[in-house]
Amino acid sequence: MTGGWAASSVDLGELGFERGAHLLVQRALRGLAPGAELAVSGRDPALTVHLEAWCRSEGHGVRCPDDRDDPVRAYVIRGRADLDRWSDAKRAGDPRPGGVERRPEPHWGLAARGALVEPGGPEFGFDLADRDLVWADIAPALYAHAASAQWDPGKAVDWDADVDVPADIERAVVQVMTFLVENEQAALVVPARLLSRIHPHFREVLQLLAVQAADEARHVEVFTRRALLNGGAMGTSSVSGRESLATLVTEPDFSLASFLLSVLGEGTFLNLLTFLDRHAPDPVTRQVTRLARQDEARHVAFGVAHLQHQSAVDPSLRSRLRSAIERRHDALVETAGLNQDVYDSLVTLAAGEWTPEAIGRGYEEVRKLQKEMDEGRQHRLIRLGFPADEAADLSALHTRNFM
Structure with missing residues (x-):
């Protein structure tokens, strides 16, 4: 992260979303509360188009500044969708031997022990599950x-x-x-x-x-x-x-x-x-x-x-x-x-x-x-x-x- 704004900013430079820019935006949003804004700057011509599409898919809001000379290309408004997605998630025990659950959930399936398991998904037919x-x-x-x-x-x-x-x-x-x-x-x-x-x-x-x-x-x-x-x-x-x-x-x-x-x-x-x-x-x-x-x-x-x-x-x-x-x-x-x-x-x-x-x-x-x-x-x-x-x-x- 760079730039002369507050900590809630990220400069993507020449990096476009087709080359992984979302990782930097995602990382910057991780420390923000829902409703907080992240100032995004960068020089990729298609940045705002791709950023808006990504925000829609991830449940974030986005607004673009009126001033075309503003180095900030867009402001991402931190949403709750990605938080709600994991709100009911449970860890599949603990990776250490002492963290073995007596009856693991069927939908944990092949998830690593200790992983944060997103709710839902297929239930595997492991009958030796006790x-x-x-x-x-x-x-x-x-x-x-x-x-x-x-x-x-x-x-x-x-x-x-x-x-x-x-x-x-x-x-x-x-x-x-x-x-x-x-x-x-x-x-x-x-x-x-x-x-x-x-x-x-x-x-x-x-x-x-x-x-x-x-x-x-x-x-x-x-x-x-x-x-x-x-x-x-x-x-x-x-x-x-x-x-x-x-x-x-x-x-x-x-x-x-x-x-x-x-x-x-x-x-x-x-x-x-x-x-x-x-x-x-x-x-x-x-x-x-x-x-x-x-x-x-x-x-x-x-x-x-x-x-x-x-x-x-x-x-x-x-x-x-x-x-x-x-x-x-x-x-x-x-x-x-x-x-x-x-x-x-x-x-x-x-x-x-x-x-x-x-x-x-x-x-x-x-x-x-x-x-x-x-x-x-x-x-x-x-x-x-x-x-x-x-x-x-x-x-x-x-x-x-x-x-």
Whole structure:
């Protein structure tokens, strides 16, 4: 702003409205009360024509001086229209995690949290629009950790390492990797499906689930790449395995899906990945399972934290969780359970060689793995408030397919 008038003046120089002059006028009007005048000067030949049109659209008045020698081309009279437009506006919470509203307005839609939201507009169909349905206080910290812990499959794994293992052992590795890919694809689909249903106001949860889906996509990549590393074909996929995973993918309830996938399924997979790390016959297998386990631990942490949060506000939650386990068990009770090829491959990897003594040790190692899986599930169920005896009963009902 320049000129010899009072502070309520603006000199546009050669700048015309077709090149952004309205920004300077708008800025000068911002500090004026309704009814106050702003003296506008400038040398653009079409200034008054464009200024009058702009003022009409914005709800301001305008008058031109009678004296043609007056350096002021027009006086803008501050209107109320732009003030009234935002008089009923409400901020969409606060951008910080502590500013999350319990029930964000439907018309907030994709507005940034903390933005001043103009009333009206479309109402988006986000059905997960209640804080208690999706939130966990640990979500912002977990997202920050997840974002910093991303790894590049091409660089984090030494794909040139020696993987010259006996053919029978390699077949076992390929079968287990095939099994892992199938399960990780289910673990990718579930958060991806839920993402579109969550109100963007809960952005930390959206961000965390988006990274979780990206994690699973990487796992699918590295497990597939390890399976094919020595030029063999992928292993087998059983009907019972796919039936088990279908019960995860089709669960519509956010909390129950988180419970079945993250708390029980991925929690059980933590033990499996630890087992594979311990019995890996080559460095690449060890690296991919170790990297995946780091990610899965974060997924389990969010699932447990979310359900702990919800159980504090919903006394009926544990009953719903119990029913979810029982329904899934009943749906799968007639299936064959874990793919026999997978079970045998786990025994083979733990044995490491083809002697009766080694196979016996491998079998006992897999039995020990199943016991550790059961104990881990019981521990997480107890953290969610189940009594120890009920936790044991419910853990025993978990799918034999691990996930």
